[in-house]
Amino acid sequence: MSAPQPQHRIELAVHEGEGDLMLVNFGPQHPSTHGVFRIKLLLDGEIVVKAVPYPGFLHRGVEKLAERLTFTQLGPIVDKNDYIAPMTNEQAIFMAFEKLLGIEVPRRARWMRTLFAELQRVASHLLWLGTFALDLGGALGGGATVFLYCFRERELVLDLFEEVTGARFHYNTHTMGGNRHDLPAGYAQKVHATLDVIAARLVEYEHLTSTNRIFDVRTRGVGTISSELALGLGLTGPVLRASGVDHDLRRDAPYGAYDEVPVNVMTETSGDCLARALVRIREMTESIRLARALIDGMPEGPICGAKAIKTPTQFKAASGQVYVGIETPRGELGTYVIAGGNERGAAPYRLKIRPPSYHAMSVLPYVLPGHMVSDVVAILGSLDPIMGEVDR
Amino acid sequence: MAVDETARNYTHPLYDTLLAAPGLNVLAGSVDQLLTWGLKNSLWIFPMATSCCGIEFMAASASRVDLDRMGTIPRATPRQADVMVVAGTITVKMAPRVKKLWDQMPEPKWCVAMGSCAISGDFYRDLYPTVPGIDTVIPVDVYIPGCPPNPEAVMAGMLRLQEKIALVRQGLFPPHGSSKEDRPETAKMANPAVRRLLDPARDAAITAHQVTLAGTPSPDTVDSPPLPVDASTAGSADRDLEALLRDRFGVTEFPKDAPPLVDAAFHVELARTLRDRGFRQYVTCVASHWPGDPETFEVATVLRSTGSGSQLAAWRVRVAAGEPVDSLCGVFAGADWQEREQFDLVGLRFAGHPDLRRVMMPEDYVGHPLRRDFASDAPCAPWR
Numbered sequence: 071m072s073a074p075q076p077q078h079r080i081e082l083a084v085h086e087g088e089g090d091l092m093l094v095n096f097g098p099q100h101p102s103t104h105g106v107f108r109i110k111l112l113l114d115g116e117i118v119v120k121a122v123p124y125p126g127f128l129h130r131g132v133e134k135l136a137e138r139l140t141f142t143q144l145g146p147i148v149d150k151n152d153y154i155a156p157m158t159n160e161q162a163i164f165m166a167f168e169k170l171l172g173i174e175v176p177r178r179a180r181w182m183r184t185l186f187a188e189l190q191r192v193a194s195h196l197l198w199l200g201t202f203a204l205d206l207g208g209a210l211g212g213g214a215t216v217f218l219y220c221f222r223e224r225e226l227v228l229d230l231f232e233e234v235t236g237a238r239f240h241y242n243t244h245t246m247g248g249n250r251h252d253l254p255a256g257y258a259q260k261v262h263a264t265l266d267v268i269a270a271r272l273v274e275y276e277h278l279t280s281t282n283r284i285f286d287v288r289t290r291g292v293g294t295i296s297s298e299l300a301l302g303l304g305l306t307g308p309v310l311r312a313s314g315v316d317h318d319l320r321r322d323a324p325y326g327a328y329d330e331v332p333v334n335v336m337t338e339t340s341g342d343c344l345a346r347a348l349v350r351i352r353e354m355t356e357s358i359r360l361a362r363a364l365i366d367g368m369p370e371g372p373i374c375g376a377k378a379i380k381t382p383t384q385f386k387a388a389s390g391q392v393y394v395g396i397e398t399p400r401g402e403l404g405t406y407v408i409a410g411g412n413e414r415g416a417a418p419y420r421l422k423i424r425p426p427s428y429h430a431m432s433v434l435p436y437v438l439p440g441h442m443v444s445d446v447v448a449i450l451g452s453l454d455p456i457m458g459e460v461d462r
Numbered sequence: 463m464a465v466d467e468t469a470r471n472y473t474h475p476l477y478d479t480l481l482a483a484p485g486l487n488v489l490a491g492s493v494d495q496l497l498t499w500g501l502k503n504s505l506w507i508f509p510m511a512t513s514c515c516g517i518e519f520m521a522a523s524a525s526r527v528d529l530d531r532m533g534t535i536p537r538a539t540p541r542q543a544d545v546m547v548v549a550g551t552i553t554v555k556m557a558p559r560v561k562k563l564w565d566q567m568p569e570p571k572w573c574v575a576m577g578s579c580a581i582s583g584d585f586y587r588d589l590y591p592t593v594p595g596i597d598t599v600i601p602v603d604v605y606i607p608g609c610p611p612n613p614e615a616v617m618a619g620m621l622r623l624q625e626k627i628a629l630v631r632q633g634l635f636p637p638h639g640s641s642k643e644d645r646p647e648t649a650k651m652a653n654p655a656v657r658r659l660l661d662p663a664r665d666a667a668i669t670a671h672q673v674t675l676a677g678t679p680s681p682d683t684v685d686s687p688p689l690p691v692d693a694s695t696a697g698s699a700d701r702d703l704e705a706l707l708r709d710r711f712g713v714t715e716f717p718k719d720a721p722p723l724v725d726a727a728f729h730v731e732l733a734r735t736l737r738d739r740g741f742r743q744y745v746t747c748v749a750s751h752w753p754g755d756p757e758t759f760e761v762a763t764v765l766r767s768t769g770s771g772s773q774l775a776a777w778r779v780r781v782a783a784g785e786p787v788d789s790l791c792g793v794f795a796g797a798d799w800q801e802r803e804q805f806d807l808v809g810l811r812f813a814g815h816p817d818l819r820r821v822m823m824p825e826d827y828v829g830h831p832l833r834r835d836f837a838s839d840a841p842c843a844p845w846r
Binding site: 098099100101105106125126127128129130131133134135147150153154197200217218219221222224225238239240299301302303304305306315316317319321322323389390391392393395402404406408419420422424428429431432436457458461 | 514518520525538589612743744766778803820
């Protein structure tokens with residue numbers, strides 16, 4: 071058994087002047103690439119024959135920057151990687167650092183982090199639904215209707231975060247051993263009120279999208295990813311679950327408060343764009359249920375470890391290599407840290423961030439051939455890529 | 463050209479005739495006012511959105527703040543736009559594209575730098591791939607500070623742009639669009655504050671200094687206290703993995719704080735064995751550079767089993783500098799992009815990789831930035 075090979079190995083130059091094949095550049099500046107991403111498409115009429123993706127237009131060198139910053143300084147930096155879900159970025163990197171340094175996180179901080187992660191999942195999937203509807207364009211009243219609706223609800227979640235952290239995003243609220251900001255008084259009522267509004271409107275969106283005939287036609291059977299390919303490519307999150315793999319780190323390798331608040335994992339079997347859309351829409355409902363359970367059962371206590379690390383000399387003791395992966399809205403966000411050996415002390419020797427979107431984008435050469443140009447946009451949107459995370 | 467002549471950036475032959483005709487300059491003045499009003503209240507925006515600020519820009523044009531009520535509308539094509547809003551970090555790979563898109567916009571046109579990355583590069587300023595502010599590439603009219611700026615700040619910035627347009631058309635403020643020498647905003651282009659863009663010769667001393675600062679440790683000197691064993695990974699599969707490594711791959715040492723070190727010759731065989739044993743998901747591979755004597759490279763590979771009770775399997779291989787590591791592309795399709803990234807950034811070659819090209823940096827980039835001897839503020843090739 072060998073791994074399936076993508077179809078981009080043949081140089082595009084071979085096909086120049088061959089029949090009616092046409093080379094089309096998709097991106098790097100294109101509203102449907104969700105950022106700056108370039109795909110060379112070789113077309114036969116309107117059918118894609120080959121697709122060669124070119125990431126890297128937003129490569130900002132975060133991993134190099136990490137070599138000269140201390141562990142605690144990296145929190146606000148990684149916020150900018152997956153800028154749709156900064157909460158889970160911070161959680162991922164600090165979980166790795168805490169494991170490296172053997173720091174215990176208080177129970178209340180773990181619950182708060184999990185609450186923020188679930189609210190973030192709702193906000194992230196709302197943004198995905200809005201932009202995905204824009205990608206599908208004319209199918210949904212210009213798409214802008216769903217987009218405007220989803221942003222309206224996303225603002226409500228951002229308001230919840232702003233009340234705790236003071237920022238709409240790029241929160242910088244996680245820190246080594248716990249959280250920086252405690253929940254304000256009366257926060258539970260506000261969370262419930264916000265989730266009531268969103269839960270009611272989610273029903274509307276489901277009618278607007280998944281029961282919409284045009285939505286169905288444009289997504290059903292488009293961009294099918296087999297479970298074997300998804301596993302081999304390292305696809306994670308909703309993309310993997312839509313391909314029929316029942317895998318979710320929140321349930322399978324629990325962290326935070328997920329061992330106390332069980333998660334129902336949403337799966338689909340068909341692996342097409344519709345399946346990915348359905349998985350995300352259902353995950354929003356599930357996240358709302360989890361967020362309610364988390365805010366209701368929020369334990370009392372300190373929000374940061376008693377022995378907080380304050381001086382760089384304490385980091386100097388750190389050495390070893392750890393990998394920690396958590397389930398962000400887009401899948402497994404991993405952090406591999408190599409500590410020790412950096413004479414500048416409190417900085418990681420090597421930090422590697424394993425972004426779920428990077429793997430999701432690597433599926434494009436496998437699935438795009440054979441589809442229409444308009445399907446390229448639908449497939450790209452259904453993968454929910456964030457370029458800040460793909461390129462870092 | 464002097465400032466007063468370029469104040470009207472709307473020109474038409476008939477316009478000059480009107481101005482010259484006796485008595486008609488009153489009418490021309492009214493027409494001019496009308497044009498100013500029209501110009502500043504129908505700004506079509508080309509969002510050059512690359513990262514986080516792009517999301518806040520979307521939020522600004524969405525339901526709550528509704529930028530559209532000021533007559534702006536986002537246009538996804540430069541050909542029909544008046545304002546380019548540069549929202550997000552611009553890298554050396556992207557900068558030539560931004561310049562090209564800017565050149566495609568018809569006059570009169572304006573540029574708004576939104577957020578600290580577009581203004582100055584922010585904390586990526588000194589890093590190898592980043593342009594330190596979009597005003598080193600194109601002229602900027604309005605800067606909106608913030609990381610990212612709130613939608614309200616975006617609206618304030620657009621109002622400031624409207625004010626500026628009115629002042630420029632009245633001749634009270636120098637325009638950006640006349641000649642390069644007259645633009646105060648682009649003075650930086652001739653005299654950049656950031657040395658690395660102009661002075662590629664400066665690197666030797668600074669690089670040496672940086673290397674001294676960064677230190678040149680050897681992996682053998684790393685000695686550490688044992689870490690608490692993570693409960694979630696201390697299952698039976700872990701012991702199975704240890705037995706497998708010991709019996710079939712001759713591994714004798716199992717450090718508590720790092721994945722076991724395996725002979726590089728067994729790299730592919732181990733990956734295939736683990737895949738057949740249920741570790742079917744490719745997670746990541748991490749190459750790291752260890753200068754010193756001898757200079758080595760390490761590659762850590764992480765696999766995962768899926769479903770309930772998911773387990774990680776990780777191992778390292780170490781090779782001397784210049785030696786390649788066998789590629790896992792034949793076992794896991796996901797190794798393709800990960801190994802390309804490690805090749806691009808760390809400079810380690812993967813033998814048998816079918817498509818080992820740069821993935822993050824431009825194709826003509828020289829060097830491998832994540833090597834330890836690469837200074838973290840090393841000069842990069844200026845954008846072209």
